Amino acid sequence: MLKRLRIISSDLRSSWVLLLLVATLIISIPLLIILGGFFSEGGEIWNHILKNLVPAYVINTFLLMLGVAALTFILGVSTSWVVTMYRFPARRFFEWALILPIALPAYISGFTWAGILDYTSPVYVFLRNNFGIDTGQYLFFDVLSLPGAIIIFSLALYPYVYLITRAYFLKQSKVLFEVTASLGLGPWQSFRRVALPMARPAIVAGISLALMEVLNDYGLVRYFGVDTFTTGIFNAWFAFGNLNAAIKLSVYLMVFVLALILLERYQRGNMRFDMGIGSGQINAKSLSSRQSVSAIIILSIPFLLGFLLPFIMMLYWATLVFDDVLTTAFWNLLRNSFVLASLAAVTVVVFAVFIAYTVRTYPQRFVIMAARFSTLGYALPGAVVAIGILVAFLWLEGQMAALSGPGIRIALLGTWFALIYAYLVRFMAIGYNSIESGNERVSVNLDQASRSLGASKLKTLLSVNLPLIKGSVLAAALLVFIDVLKELPLTLILRPFSFDTLAIKAFEYASDERLAEAAPAAVIIVLTGFIPVYLLNKMMGRGNI
Amino acid sequence: MIVLQANNLSKRYPGSQIKAVTDFFLEVRKGEILALLGESGCGKTTVLRMISGFEIPDTGELHIDGKLISANGFFTEPEKRGVGIVFQDYALFPHKTVAENVGFGLFRLDKTQKQGRISEVLELTGLTGFEKRYPHQLSGGQRQRVALARALAPNPGLILFDEPFSNIDTVLKNQIREDIREIINKSGTTAIFVTHDTKDVLAIADRAVVMKDGKTLQIDTPGNLYSKPANRYVAAFFGKTNFITAKPVKNGFEATIGFIAAENAACLDKPVLTLSIRPESFQIVEPNNSAAIKGRILSQKFFGEYTELIVEVLSSEKPENITVHLKPGHQHPGAECWFEVDEVGISILGI
Numbered sequence: 001m002l003k004r005l006r007i008i009s010s011d012l013r014s015s016w017v018l019l020l021l022v023a024t025l026i027i028s029i030p031l032l033i034i035l036g037g038f039f040s041e042g043g044e045i046w047n048h049i050l051k052n053l054v055p056a057y058v059i060n061t062f063l064l065m066l067g068v069a070a071l072t073f074i075l076g077v078s079t080s081w082v083v084t085m086y087r088f089p090a091r092r093f094f095e096w097a098l099i100l101p102i103a104l105p106a107y108i109s110g111f112t113w114a115g116i117l118d119y120t121s122p123v124y125v126f127l128r129n130n131f132g133i134d135t136g137q138y139l140f141f142d143v144l145s146l147p148g149a150i151i152i153f154s155l156a157l158y159p160y161v162y163l164i165t166r167a168y169f170l171k172q173s174k175v176l177f178e179v180t181a182s183l184g185l186g187p188w189q190s191f192r193r194v195a196l197p198m199a200r201p202a203i204v205a206g207i208s209l210a211l212m213e214v215l216n217d218y219g220l221v222r223y224f225g226v227d228t229f230t231t232g233i234f235n236a237w238f239a240f241g242n243l244n245a246a247i248k249l250s251v252y253l254m255v256f257v258l259a260l261i262l263l264e265r266y267q268r269g270n271m272r273f274d275m276g277i278g279s280g281q282i283n284a285k286s287l288s289s290r291q292s293v294s295a296i297i298i299l300s301i302p303f304l305l306g307f308l309l310p311f312i313m314m315l316y317w318a319t320l321v322f323d324d325v326l327t328t329a330f331w332n333l334l335r336n337s338f339v340l341a342s343l344a345a346v347t348v349v350v351f352a353v354f355i356a357y358t359v360r361t362y363p364q365r366f367v368i369m370a371a372r373f374s375t376l377g378y379a380l381p382g383a384v385v386a387i388g389i390l391v392a393f394l395w396l397e398g399q400m401a402a403l404s405g406p407g408i409r410i411a412l413l414g415t416w417f418a419l420i421y422a423y424l425v426r427f428m429a430i431g432y433n434s435i436e437s438g439n440e441r442v443s444v445n446l447d448q449a450s451r452s453l454g455a456s457k458l459k460t461l462l463s464v465n466l467p468l469i470k471g472s473v474l475a476a477a478l479l480v481f482i483d484v485l486k487e488l489p490l491t492l493i494l495r496p497f498s499f500d501t502l503a504i505k506a507f508e509y510a511s512d513e514r515l516a517e518a519a520p521a522a523v524i525i526v527l528t529g530f531i532p533v534y535l536l537n538k539m540m541g542r543g544n545i
Numbered sequence: 546m547i548v549l550q551a552n553n554l555s556k557r558y559p560g561s562q563i564k565a566v567t568d569f570f571l572e573v574r575k576g577e578i579l580a581l582l583g584e585s586g587c588g589k590t591t592v593l594r595m596i597s598g599f600e601i602p603d604t605g606e607l608h609i610d611g612k613l614i615s616a617n618g619f620f621t622e623p624e625k626r627g628v629g630i631v632f633q634d635y636a637l638f639p640h641k642t643v644a645e646n647v648g649f650g651l652f653r654l655d656k657t658q659k660q661g662r663i664s665e666v667l668e669l670t671g672l673t674g675f676e677k678r679y680p681h682q683l684s685g686g687q688r689q690r691v692a693l694a695r696a697l698a699p700n701p702g703l704i705l706f707d708e709p710f711s712n713i714d715t716v717l718k719n720q721i722r723e724d725i726r727e728i729i730n731k732s733g734t735t736a737i738f739v740t741h742d743t744k745d746v747l748a749i750a751d752r753a754v755v756m757k758d759g760k761t762l763q764i765d766t767p768g769n770l771y772s773k774p775a776n777r778y779v780a781a782f783f784g785k786t787n788f789i790t791a792k793p794v795k796n797g798f799e800a801t802i803g804f805i806a807a808e809n810a811a812c813l814d815k816p817v818l819t820l821s822i823r824p825e826s827f828q829i830v831e832p833n834n835s836a837a838i839k840g841r842i843l844s845q846k847f848f849g850e851y852t853e854l855i856v857e858v859l860s861s862e863k864p865e866n867i868t869v870h871l872k873p874g875h876q877h878p879g880a881e882c883w884f885e886v887d888e889v890g891i892s893i894l895g896i
Binding site (some may be wrong): 264364365443445447448449450451452453454455456457464467 | 557559597598622623624625626627629630632633634636637638639640649650652653692695696698699835
């Protein structure tokens with residue numbers, strides 16, 4: 001113990017490690033505050049919320065998770081299986097087309113579908129006038145409901161399951177299926193009794209990611225009128241003005257997040273399946289033309305409903321309002337969003353590069369732990385991060401006001417600084433994971449060679465490490481940029497007064513039932529969302545997932 | 546002049562029960578080529594990393610050119626040690642040309658000086674004309690020379706090699722060993738290299754440290770390590786040998802395989818000891834000689850420059866076999882012969 005302390009204290013003398021600890025602390029403040037909220041007194045409003053609203057939040061959140069888990073399982077596993085195991089025309093196309101729905105944030109897909117199924121939508125009008133189909137205010141069923149939300153979420157999030165499961169199926173040994181066939185198992189039995197149980201860790205990991213997104217969401221559940229913890233947090237803060245209640249709700253939401261993480265860990269357990277020897281790529285089985293048609297139909301459903309139809313609808317709306325919307329105000333909006341997202345991307349990348357390099361230079365356990373800790377913000381729903389920062393900055397503003405005397409107020413809340421800080425907390429993991437995977441491909445000997453030639457750590461970072469991982473740095477910046485661009489709950493809570501982003505504007509227009517006007521902003525978000533799809537598809541081609 | 550002095554270095558990695566290096570002492574003289582020799586996991590690479598500054602010793606001190614660079618609570622960063630390293634994978638910067646790689650450590654020189662030094666080192670390593678190439682455009686041997694040139698460029702007092710010959714084809718090994726030895730000697734620097742191959746040591750090292758389980762077994766010249774090994778491990782590490790139990794008597798040893806003549810054997814005040822006798826120290830002699838080792842040839846194998854015989858010793862009390870290397874001749878399995886041992890090939894082992 002003493003010895004370990006001695007080792008740690010000797011490393012602390014390095015300014016790099018000290019800086020890393022400071023950075024980690026800064027990044028984890030919101031998390032620590034929310035965890036601290038567990039012990040705080042709730043107050044009267046909280047008691048009211050706890051008694052009258054929380055039961056509904058719990059039930060709704062639980063049902064949403066259950067429904068999305070089931071549906072993303074069906075969509076993700078079936079599509080990845082068909083695409084991996086069979087050969088048919090258009091297979092290459094579907095391999096990447098099935099990822100596309102991920103470019104559509106759930107809230108955008110949500111209000112677009114509401115528009116498509118609405119009484120006045122061109123689709124409904126056409127069906128009503130020509131076929132006499134009339135199912136009330138919405139075509140088929142009331143989409144603005146819990147089941148509707150489950151379907152929209154699943155269509156937007158199944159690609160997580162598809163991507164991870166497919167990567168797993170691709171790594172399977174073909175010998176395995178030759179063995180099951182020799183043991184007399186048909187294709188369906190091989191799938192159910194061997195492939196599926198083997199892919200379980202991958203499938204559950206994919207579903208967990210999807211459910212994290214569900215817990216993070218505010219836009220879709222608000223638009224669909226499904227009350228969950230995120231809408232509760234917004235009500236507590238914006239309607240009741242009660243921060244305590246918002247913290248308490250955040251704590252409750254974190255319980256769900258934590259349960260999800262633990263469940264995922266638990267099911268994974270110590271499972272590390274050997275892929276078997278001779279793990280050559282699976283020979284995809286050619287399908288007859290009739291089978292090919294059914295395969296294509298199966299794969300088309302998630303692609304059409306999750307991406308193509310809503311995207312076409314959006315484009316159509318965008319053309320309707322083209323002239324009205326593309327004004328100076330819109331260009332300002334665009335610039336705001338892009339500048340904000342770029343700043344956030346640069347900030348995250350700077351922190352991520354620094355932390356990853358420090359871990360590389362001092363690979364001690366406590367340094368690695370600290371770096372990991374700084375990435376935990378990704379598990380926090382955006383609204384929770386925002387509330388944590390709200391609490392921290394209110395306290396800090398109070399302290400500074402007390403110090404600087406009356407009359408002078410130093411504002412932190414409602415500034416770009418608060419927003420960028422929040423994005424740093426929330427998206428650190430994205431930046432860090434990308435940079436770290438870049439680092440893993442560069443031999444540490446290069447750093448040591450540089451140091452042995454007299455270069456300092458900083459010079460080594462700048463002239464050896466950074467040039468060699470610039471691809472990863474760029475990817476990290478892009479991913480963060482896109483995530484910030486479509487981010488909604490956190491931005492809504494922390495944005496400066498009357499400051500809008502593309503995501504907020506799209507959401508506000510949609511909330512005012514001005515769907516067509518929401519479309520241009522939504523289209524831009526979706527278009528930038530293609531970039532990670534492209535990157536994912538490329539990485540998958542190299543088998544890097 | 547002593548370039549490197551290591552006193553009592555020890556290192557245990559976190560989470561490991563045993564020490565990677567224990568009580569390591571070493572002095573390296575200027576211009577010397579020293580080898581750290583042992584099987585993988587013996588601690589030789591850890592010693593190298595402690596000298597270069599990428600591993601902090603738990604105990605002990607390190608001096609370079611008489612200057613303290615590492616002691617309990619004191620540690621000089623690798624970039625301030627002036628120690629060059631040639632990595633096993635060469636670790637050339639893939640985004641820099643040969644000239645940029647070699648010039649990387651010369652940032653204290655002005656442009657003309659830097660250019661001059663780069664050409665100088667490239668010429669020394671036979672790489673003139675390759676300045677503008679990138680590492681991926683070079684062969685393995687050329688990459689190694691670039692790595693060496695890069696390490697030599699800032700004129701380090703000490704240069705470290707991590708397994709310099711393990712990635713090289715056997716056919717080319719001898720030539721490359723010679724080349725590297727020549728470059729080191731010409732540059733006037735001092736070198737320490739890590740290897741698991743005794744052939745590397747015999748070919749180019751002035752002295753070698755044999756390590757096992759973190760402990761130093763013997764520090765000596767290659768010739769002495771071969772002919773005067775300190776213990777069974779070193780003796781066996783450097784080639785085939787026969788371990789024979791013997792009692793020192795007047796004018797020789799009363800060994801289990803028979804009498805072995807040796808002067809001064811009686812000075813040893815141990816009742817029983819173990820001898821290591823290299824196979825080539827045995828000679829066949831006429832039966833009427835004073836030699837007392839009689840054997841029957843069990844098998845023979847032809848190795849080109851010598852023939853290896855497995856001989857059953859008939860003169861011993863218990864059944865015992867010895868390995869004998871002779872010039873290819875007319876020995877046949879089944880033949881009985883008398884053997885004599887050349888005193889020079891005998892070494893007395895400690896434990």
